[in-house]
Amino acid sequence: MLEIKNVYKEYENGDEPLVVLNNVSLKINDGEFVVVLGPSGSGKSTLLNAISGLTNVKSGSIVYDGKDITKLNDKELTLFRREYTSFVFQSYYLMPTLTVMQNVRMGGNLVNNKNLQEIIEKVGLVGKENKLPSELSGGQRQRVSIARAIAKKPKVMFCDEPTGALDEQTGRMILDYLIKNHKENGYMMVMVTHNENIALLADKIIKMNSGKIVEVIENDPKDIKDIRW
Amino acid sequence: MLTIKQTLKSFGIIIICFSLFFLETLFLSYQLDITDLDTSLFNPMQQGFYDAQISMCNMMNVISFGIIGVFSIILLFFSIERYIEENKANMGVLKALGYSKNRIALSFIKFSIPSTIGSALGYLGGVAFSKLFYSTMNADNIIEDFSFTFRPSLLLIFIFAPLIIVSIFAYIIALIKLRGNALDMINQTEKNKKSKTTKEKDSFLKEVKTTMLRNHISLIIFVAFSGLCFSANIQMAFTMLFEAETSPLFFWMIFGIGLLLGFTIIVLSFKFVYTNNKKYMGMLKAYGYTDKECYLALYGGYHIVSLLSFVLGTFYQVLIMSIAFKQFEGTYGIKYSFNLPGFFISIGLFIAIYISVNIYSYILIRKLKLDSLNSDLA
Ligand SMILES: Nc1ncnc2c1ncn2[C@@H]1O[C@H](COP(=O)(O)OP(=O)(O)O)[C@@H](O)[C@H]1O
Ligand SMILES: [Mg+2]
Numbered sequence: 005m006l007e008i009k010n011v012y013k014e015y016e017n018g019d020e021p022l023v024v025l026n027n028v029s030l031k032i033n034d035g036e037f038v039v040v041l042g043p044s045g046s047g048k049s050t051l052l053n054a055i056s057g058l059t060n061v062k063s064g065s066i067v068y069d070g071k072d073i074t075k076l077n078d079k080e081l082t083l084f085r086r087e088y089t090s091f092v093f094q095s096y097y098l099m100p101t102l103t104v105m106q107n108v109r110m111g112g113n114l115v116n117n118k119n120l121q122e123i124i125e126k127v128g129l130v131g132k133e134n135k136l137p138s139e140l141s142g143g144q145r146q147r148v149s150i151a152r153a154i155a156k157k158p159k160v161m162f163c164d165e166p167t168g169a170l171d172e173q174t175g176r177m178i179l180d181y182l183i184k185n186h187k188e189n190g191y192m193m194v195m196v197t198h199n200e201n202i203a204l205l206a207d208k209i210i211k212m213n214s215g216k217i218v219e220v221i222e223n224d225p226k227d228i229k230d231i232r233w
Numbered sequence: 234m235l236t237i238k239q240t241l242k243s244f245g246i247i248i249i250c251f252s253l254f255f256l257e258t259l260f261l262s263y264q265l266d267i268t269d270l271d272t273s274l275f276n277p278m279q280q281g282f283y284d285a286q287i288s289m290c291n292m293m294n295v296i297s298f299g300i301i302g303v304f305s306i307i308l309l310f311f312s313i314e315r316y317i318e319e320n321k322a323n324m325g326v327l328k329a330l331g332y333s334k335n336r337i338a339l340s341f342i343k344f345s346i347p348s349t350i351g352s353a354l355g356y357l358g359g360v361a362f363s364k365l366f367y368s369t370m371n372a373d374n375i376i377e378d379f380s381f382t383f384r385p386s387l388l389l390i391f392i393f394a395p396l397i398i399v400s401i402f403a404y405i406i407a408l409i410k411l412r413g414n415a416l417d418m419i420n421q422t423e424k425n426k427k428s429k430t431t432k433e434k435d436s437f438l439k440e441v442k443t444t445m446l447r448n449h450i451s452l453i454i455f456v457a458f459s460g461l462c463f464s465a466n467i468q469m470a471f472t473m474l475f476e477a478e479t480s481p482l483f484f485w486m487i488f489g490i491g492l493l494l495g496f497t498i499i500v501l502s503f504k505f506v507y508t509n510n511k512k513y514m515g516m517l518k519a520y521g522y523t524d525k526e527c528y529l530a531l532y533g534g535y536h537i538v539s540l541l542s543f544v545l546g547t548f549y550q551v552l553i554m555s556i557a558f559k560q561f562e563g564t565y566g567i568k569y570s571f572n573l574p575g576f577f578i579s580i581g582l583f584i585a586i587y588i589s590v591n592i593y594s595y596i597l598i599r600k601l602k603l604d605s606l607n608s609d610l611a
Contacts, residue, residue, distance in 0.1 A: 049607045058519060059604035078599070079523075086521025093607045097516040101444035106437070113437035114521060138417070156520065164607035196607075 006032040006160070006192065011054060011064035024050045025061065026215040032208070037186055037193045037225070039203040042212035048196040049164055051212070055194070056089050056162045057081045068159075086114055090153035090161050092182070094168035096145045098137040104148050105133040111156035120155055127151045127181050143174035147181060154185050161186065163195040167202070172233045179205065180228050201231045243347045245312045245501040250351025251358065252494045253305035254391050256297045256486075258359025259366050264290040266367075266382050282375045289370075292477075292557045299553040300469050301490060304462040308498055311455050313344050313399065314406050315505045324411060325418025338407035345399040352395045356388060362486075369482045438522070438530045445510065446534040452506055456535045457542040459498035463583050464546025465553070466491025471575025472554050477567055496586055503594050506531065514598055515606050524599045532594055543583055547576065 013025040024047045032038050040048045053059040055066050057073050065072045073084055090111065098107045105120065112120045124133060127147040137145055146166065153161055163182060167175030183205060186193045195206070203209045204226045211219040267286050275283060317324075320341075327337050363381035371379050411418075446453060470488035473479045514527045522530075551571060558569035 050604070052607065053604040056519075058606065059602075082518065082521055082523055084521075085519065089519075089521070091516075091519050091606070095512075095606075097512060097606065099441060099444075099513050101448040102440060106440050106444075109437045109440075110517070111520065 005034055005069065006030075006055065007065075007067045008032075008055060009065045009067075011051075011061050011066060013050060013054060013059075013061045024215050025054065025064075027064070028215075028217055029064075030210065030217060030220070032192055032194065034192055035190045036208060037183070037206050038195070038208045038210060039206035040194065040196045040210045040212060041200060041203040042198065044198055046212045047215040048198075048212055050215075052162055052164055052194060052196050056091070056160070057085050088159045090156045090158035092146070092149050092153050092161070092163040092166045094165040096137070096149045098145055098148055098152075100137055103134050103136055104129060104140070104151075107137070107148050108151045108155050111152040111154070115155075115157050117155050117157060120151075123151045123155050126154070126185060141174075142170055143177060146170065146174075146178050150178070150181055150185070154189065157189075158191055160192040160194065163193065165197055166195065167197075167199075175233070176228055183228065199233075201233055204231050243312070243316050243344065245497055246309060246316075246344065246347040247351040247354070248493060248497045249305045249309045249312065250348045250395055251355040252490045253302060253309075254352040254355030254395075255358045255362070256301055256355075256490060258356050258387070258391065259363060259486075260290070260293050260297050262359070262363065262381055262384065262387065263367065263370065264294065265384065265387075266379070269382070270376065270379070279375055286370065288561055292560045295557040295560060296469060296473075296487075296553065299557070300465050300550065301487075301494065304458065304465070305494065308455075308458055308462065308494075309348065309399070310402060311451070311458065312501055313403055314451065315455065315501075316344065317341055317403065317406050317410060319505075319508055321410060322419050324407070325413075325415045328411060328418065329415040334408060334411045337411060338404050341403040341407040342400040344403040345396045348395040348399040349392060352391050356391050365482065366486075369480050372480075438526055441517075441530040442534045445531065446538075449506075449509065452502070452509065453535070453538055455498075455505060456502040456538050457545075459495065459502045460539040460542030460583070461546035461549065462498055463491070463495030463586075464543040464579060465550040466495055467579040467582060468547060468550045468572065468575050469554060471578065472550070472569075472572045475572050475575065476554075476570055477558070477561065492582070495583075499586055499590050502535075503532070503590050506535065507594060507597055511601065512606070515601055515603055518598075518601060519603050519606060524595065527598050528591075528595045531598070532591060539587060543580060 008028060008030040011025050011028045012023075014021040014023045016022075028051060040051060042048050050059070054061050057076070061074055064074065066074050068084075068088060071084070073081065076084060099110065102110075105124070108120050108123060111117070112123075117123075121133075124130060127150050129144065129147055129151065132140065132144065137148065140148070146169075150166075161182075166182065167178050170178060179202065182193070182195075195202075197203065204223065205228060206223055207225055209219075209221040209223050210217055211221070267283070267290060270283065272280065272283060324337055328334070360381065360383075367380055467488065470484050470491055473487060474481070474484040510531055514531060517527050517530070518524070551569075555569045558567060561567060
């Protein structure tokens, strides 16, 4: 379980600091799929960075299974991420010099995962194992980044606008893969988006505005086929 | 678009041009001045000194051009190519916005600014240094009233040659880089070389290391040149001092320029490796790879390249120095021999600098901010 309490973060911004996370508190259960929804600039990505151990906060606590990651130093934080987190970002950050399989191994290697071929099958990339990212379409590249994330067997999957750079059809397919794999593997999944329709897929919708959580909605998740775009 | 401020940040270009034109200003002026002398009234001692100076000049020119000149010119072009490469994503955006290739490429003519600043500083430095240099060369005042002559033509050539050549070069390189598809340029997803079939037992990080090396040939060449340049320049200074018994001034001059140039190039080559791969390192770190693992994957492959290039530089230096000493042999009867202390001091310095730069690079990786991975709207 993840418990976030009074998380506060600001950025230098001339005289007046820019408050990006204003006493955010939140609970996410194991296995839950949560969407953080809000307009651009509302602090969604910063929240995701904070709770995934990519950035530090000024005050507050972020507690995973009794461990407060705001108390960790850089080294310990790296080990935390190694054990807990996977990421799927809008930009795929695939290693351009590595093949699909090698890129998936970036995740698998950390946990000695030998079933990489199986994961490649799950994201529909059979036959592309030895292709380079430059030989793939945007949707295929995002599938590689999903495979890489799954291969790491994370406890929490973080996705920031995973369909942000994709067209509707491809975007739907990517979400489908993400949700299917979430269901199969049962990890916690936190997804950031500004698209209200996508939020309807989640178990819980967290609405943000100006660095604050304005509403938490327990949601009956809809099927990908039943949402508008 | 590329601002003047950004261009000034290309300090490497300034330093390379400075080194080249500092030495050329001194040596070329000296040679021109001495050949301009009226020898008809010389006494035998002056004539002998004069002849020795002429052959000394020839030797200096072989050395200064053969070692420092060649390296600076190659490295100048290489760094401009790398600097333009770093701007590739921006170029892609401009291309996608509909700017013409010509227009985008023309903006890179700005790289002639740091080159010209460097060459102007080099010229001024050379002039400032000339008094000391001339009086050291003409130590016992054997030739009277012999001093640096200001030559407007030389100044013009030294200012305009880099301006024009660099402008044309930057323009052409930018045009070549603009050939790709705009989206691929923005996402930096151009074709890479495929690795051989992957071996299951090879660790992932080893694969990163080897494929990075294989796909960044121009970076390898750059790193290799940094070792080559450092090795050849510094050892040359020692050979000159100990084997040709040049004045300490000459030694310090060559040594100083060699050190400055070598150090700059090593720093530059590491900077280019870093900026080229920063975002992938960020992703590795986000996934929980340690700073040490990232550092080794990124830089580990270059250690051997650097060391080999140092050795190669040693051979190159031997070659050039033997040629130069041949020119000199007739006058002073000095034979070239390899200077071992110089070799050890050079490699000691090289390793010290190399390790420092590596430690710095490691710190850069450790300090790499991870909170921009998802704010990247590319
Ligand atoms: N590194 C940074 N330095 C300064 N301000 C930042 C930085 N990152 C984000 N911000 C600011 O913080 C606010 C929230 O940003 P972000 O969390 O990226 O919002 P969202 O993901 O909801 O669009 C924005 O106003 C943004 O400009
Ligand atoms: Mg965002």
